[in-house]
Amino acid sequence: MATKVTRRTIDLAGLDVPLVEASGSEDGPLLTVVAGVHGCEYASMDGVRRWTRSLESRELRGRVRAVPVLNLPAFHGRTPFAVPDDGKNLNRCFPGDPAGTLADRLAYAVFTQLITGSDALIDAHCGDMVEALEPFAIYDAGPSEARAREMATAYGLPYVIRQEPGPDRAVGGTTSSSAAEIGIPAIIAESGECGLVQEEAVARHVRGLDGVLALLGIADRPEDAPEPSPTYLSRFTWMRSERGGWWAPTVRTGEQVREGQVIGTITTLDGSQVLETITAPADGVPIFITSSPAVADDGLLLGLGVV
Ligand SMILES: [Zn+2]
Numbered sequence: 001m002a003t004k005v006t007r008r009t010i011d012l013a014g015l016d017v018p019l020v021e022a023s024g025s026e027d028g029p030l031l032t033v034v035a036g037v038h039g040c041e042y043a044s045m046d047g048v049r050r051w052t053r054s055l056e057s058r059e060l061r062g063r064v065r066a067v068p069v070l071n072l073p074a075f076h077g078r079t080p081f082a083v084p085d086d087g088k089n090l091n092r093c094f095p096g097d098p099a100g101t102l103a104d105r106l107a108y109a110v111f112t113q114l115i116t117g118s119d120a121l122i123d124a125h126c127g128d129m130v131e132a133l134e135p136f137a138i139y140d141a142g143p144s145e146a147r148a149r150e151m152a153t154a155y156g157l158p159y160v161i162r163q164e165p166g167p168d169r170a171v172g173g174t175t176s177s178s179a180a181e182i183g184i185p186a187i188i189a190e191s192g193e194c195g196l197v198q199e200e201a202v203a204r205h206v207r208g209l210d211g212v213l214a215l216l217g218i219a220d221r222p223e224d225a226p227e228p229s230p231t232y233l234s235r236f237t238w239m240r241s242e243r244g245g246w247w248a249p250t251v252r253t254g255e256q257v258r259e260g261q262v263i264g265t266i267t268t269l270d271g272s273q274v275l276e277t278i279t280a281p282a283d284g285v286p287i288f289i290t291s292s293p294a295v296a297d298d299g300l301l302l303g304l305g306v307v
Helices: 042-055 072-077 102-115 145-154 175-181 199-215
Strands: 004-012 015-023 026-035 061-067 120-125 131-133 136-140 159-163 186-190 231-233 235-240 245-249 262-267 274-279 285-290 300-306
Touching: 004 102, 015 042, 015 072, 026 042, 026 102, 026 199, 042 061, 042 120, 042 199, 102 175, 120 145, 120 175, 120 199, 136 145, 136 175, 145 159, 145 175, 145 186, 145 199, 159 285, 175 186, 186 199, 231 285, 245 285, 245 300, 262 300
Parallel strands: 026 061, 026 120, 120 186, 136 159, 159 231
Antiparallel strands: 004 015, 015 061, 131 285, 136 186, 235 300, 245 262, 262 274, 285 300
């Protein structure tokens, strides 16, 4: 077999994390793939698991290293969003801190041991346990953004979002933003939702990973691969509640909404009173929506993509 695949664990901040490495008989770029930064995003983890198995039978020009399940404490504890040991969102902690709590140290280990030295990075996600989601890829502004945009497009998801540092940025401290800062083209690719392992969402990750592999020249493009034609979104606005209560969205992900349109309400837990009526701040598409009615004060409700 021309492609050598090895499976081992790697010590990341004291955790024995599974790692799959594949190297082709010819030289080429090194692509690093991570899933399970959030511990209950199973569709993306399963996509990476399936994809790495498929590499054994293919000719590669370059190398792949892939972590199918990164955030082991969150995976084993079925903890959405956070590292249970410190309550921090791992994907806000990059590039990490070797002297911090577990999330900081894990981010630091991933940044120094896996991201640094890569020619490209894919961080595969999906909607967590309580998130409905329309598939999208996000990349960050920076010196490598032209390549990152090509990678985001090649992943083949319906929406592509560009993020710039600054007050408008929805999220910072991510895998992809830390990679962008050191000139490594990187994307976060999201497909799947609500803690489910849906076949179509998993398959979309496998196709997306193949698409980027072909873009980088590491493998040939599968013959039946569709030509990607995403909608490019210029802004990603995350909307939050003022007060906690019972969240009831009135729109679905992927649905076109108009500025001023009511997109949901927050009512008292006894159902007798409307606390807040949420309206769209601009024309756009809800890319993800919190599917759980339980929201806290300043709770995340939805991410609106603005065309
Ligand atoms: Zn995630």
